[in-house]
Amino acid sequence: xxxxxxxxxxxxxxxxxxxxxxxxxxxxxxxxxxxxxxxxxxxxxxxxxxxxxxxxxxxxxxxxxxxxxxxxxxxxxxxxxxxxxxxxxxxxxxxxxxxxxxxxxxxxxxxxxxxxxxxxxxxxxxxxxxxxxxxxxxxxxxxxxxxxxxxxxxxxxxxxxxxxxxxxxxxxxxxxxxxxxxxxxxxxxxxxxxxxxxxxxxxxxxxxxxxxxxxxxxxxxxxxxxxxxxxxxxxxxxxxxxxxxxxxxxxxxxxxxxxxxxxxxxxxxxxxxxxxxxxxxxxxxxxxxxxxxxxxxxxxxxxxxxxxxxxxxxxxxx
Numbered sequence: 001x002x003x004x005x006x007x008x009x010x011x012x013x014x015x016x017x018x019x020x021x022x023x024x025x026x027x028x029x030x031x032x033x034x035x036x037x038x039x040x041x042x043x044x045x046x047x048x049x050x051x052x053x054x055x056x057x058x059x060x061x062x063x064x065x066x067x068x069x070x071x072x073x074x075x076x077x078x079x080x081x082x083x084x085x086x087x088x089x090x091x092x093x094x095x096x097x098x099x100x101x102x103x104x105x106x107x108x109x110x111x112x113x114x115x116x117x118x119x120x121x122x123x124x125x126x127x128x129x130x131x132x133x134x135x136x137x138x139x140x141x142x143x144x145x146x147x148x149x150x151x152x153x154x155x156x157x158x159x160x161x162x163x164x165x166x167x168x169x170x171x172x173x174x175x176x177x178x179x180x181x182x183x184x185x186x187x188x189x190x191x192x193x194x195x196x197x198x199x200x201x202x203x204x205x206x207x208x209x210x211x212x213x214x215x216x217x218x219x220x221x222x223x224x225x226x227x228x229x230x231x232x233x234x235x236x237x238x239x240x241x242x243x244x245x246x247x248x249x250x251x252x253x254x255x256x257x258x259x260x261x262x263x264x265x266x267x268x269x270x271x272x273x274x275x276x277x278x279x280x281x282x283x284x285x286x287x288x289x290x291x292x293x294x295x296x297x298x299x300x301x302x303x304x305x306x307x308x309x310x311x312x313x314x315x316x317x318x
Contacts, residue, residue, distance in 0.1 A: 111149025159190030
């Protein structure tokens, strides 16, 4: 078997905002991303998913205090200058934002926006970049692409706009694509269109943040589950979403409509947790005395990891 090459390595990454009671919005994050990995990150709003993406992109606000290491091609990108970051962002690491709101400039034609990265990084002139944008829009099945490239974003449906954003992220042929909630606010038909767009990225490396577990199953190969700033479970999509180990993962899967909407009535009790204890202690039916302390991530077989004291005996402390 050919050994996969590491592209990005996150080591002990923690983030908090100064003045906000120094509350961590991301804590003790560790993840290895290999070339051609398709990683989905699931969790509710405020769990730290988007903070992780912004940390990689170097786009956190000025009041963010960041500790840890992010190695991209073995270079710690948390220590490089803004000028050096600008050479990487968009060209080697691209970002696909949510399709709603102001994610596209309403005053610039779609074709110009899709090709903008090529011009900024001097990969192509404006004319060539626009022609490449038309080709990209065709790849993502926008329809009538030459005309659509001359249109403004408000003429695009939510699904079309999201596919154009994915195309924009692909324009410079980046090594790593970071996508933030690409299906948020879309109906089932448009979600399926976004799924088809992601299927064209099968020779690419991406990290996609989502709250949609069914979407995660269809586009991802590995999954990271986040809860209250912590990574609580990691493994293949099949292992984690079909046979979850962490009680939180189990509860959110049981709460899905196709699983009977089995809702944990104590789910919201986690909001009362002490920062020194497991973030799911107050909601967990399996909690015991050890849970008054946050567990480390335990390494299990086949690359699985879980932050739960139940697995302390069989797992290796990470």
